Amino acid sequence: MTRFMDVHHGAHGVTEDQLRQAMKAEAELEQEEGVRFQHVWADPESGTVYCLTEGPSADAVQRVHERSGGFRPDEIHPVPLSL
Amino acid sequence: MTRFMDVHHGAHGVTEDQLRQAMKAEAELEQEEGVRFQHVWADPESGTVYCLTEGPSADAVQRVHERSGGFRPDEIHPVPLSL
Numbered sequence: 001m002t003r004f005m006d007v008h009h010g011a012h013g014v015t016e017d018q019l020r021q022a023m024k025a026e027a028e029l030e031q032e033e034g035v036r037f038q039h040v041w042a043d044p045e046s047g048t049v050y051c052l053t054e055g056p057s058a059d060a061v062q063r064v065h066e067r068s069g070g071f072r073p074d075e076i077h078p079v080p081l082s083l
Numbered sequence: 084m085t086r087f088m089d090v091h092h093g094a095h096g097v098t099e100d101q102l103r104q105a106m107k108a109e110a111e112l113e114q115e116e117g118v119r120f121q122h123v124w125a126d127p128e129s130g131t132v133y134c135l136t137e138g139p140s141a142d143a144v145q146r147v148h149e150r151s152g153g154f155r156p157d158e159i160h161p162v163p164l165s166l
Contacts, residue, residue: 004125005133007090016164023166041088041135041162048160050088050133052124077131079124081099083106 001034001054002063003082006073012047014071019049025068035064052079084117086136086165087144089156095130097154102132107149127160135162 003057014031019040026037049071055083058076065072101124109120118138125132127131138144141159148156 003124005126005131007115014164016166019164019166031149040164040166041086042164043088043160043162046160048162050162077126077129079126079131079133081097081102081123081125081127083099083102083123 001019001056002078003080004048004051004053004055004058004076005039005079006051006053006061006065006076008047008071009074010047011042011071012044014042014044014049015049020051022068022070026070029064029067033060033064033067035060051063084139085161086121086163087134087136087138087141087159088142088162089134089136089148089159091130091132091134091154092157093130094125094132094154097125097127097130097132105153108122108124109147109153110152114145116143116147116150118143 038052121135
């Protein structure tokens with residue numbers, strides 16, 4: 001499995017509740033896509049959201065975002081180093 | 084205290100050892116600047132580094148990076164939402 005950090009821009013005003021619902025919808029696809037959401041951080045003012053995930057590929061992370069009706073990430077980077 | 088995510092671009096080929104040394108130097112300033120480094124993720128291939136910190140201000144986070152001789156962050160965002 002690979003660890004990824006994906007970044008969303010333009011989520012201005014995002015709320016904790018919206019993030020919780022998105023994570024709930026994504027969790028329902030975790031089994032099928034093999035993608036596990038570990039943590040989400042967000043700045044409603046700049047509209048920036050960071051998601052730390054583990055999964056088989058960046059495409060699988062992208063698919064879970066899309067299929068769950070969540071925000072599409074603007075960037076997805078593998079982050080093999082983690083300290 | 085505020086939680087921040089800062090992003091570095093251009094750290095191509097960064098190594099785990101370099102990150103460990105940077106974090107060590109930053110830890111020595113934590114007391115003085117009140118900034119605590121919680122986690123660092125990095126992608127040596129794209130040169131992208133994400134640092135999760137807690138501190139009194141974005142300026143303090145920036146100062147610790149500069150004073151420790153580490154990589155200057157290109158972006159620093161408060162991330163008040165964390166799930």
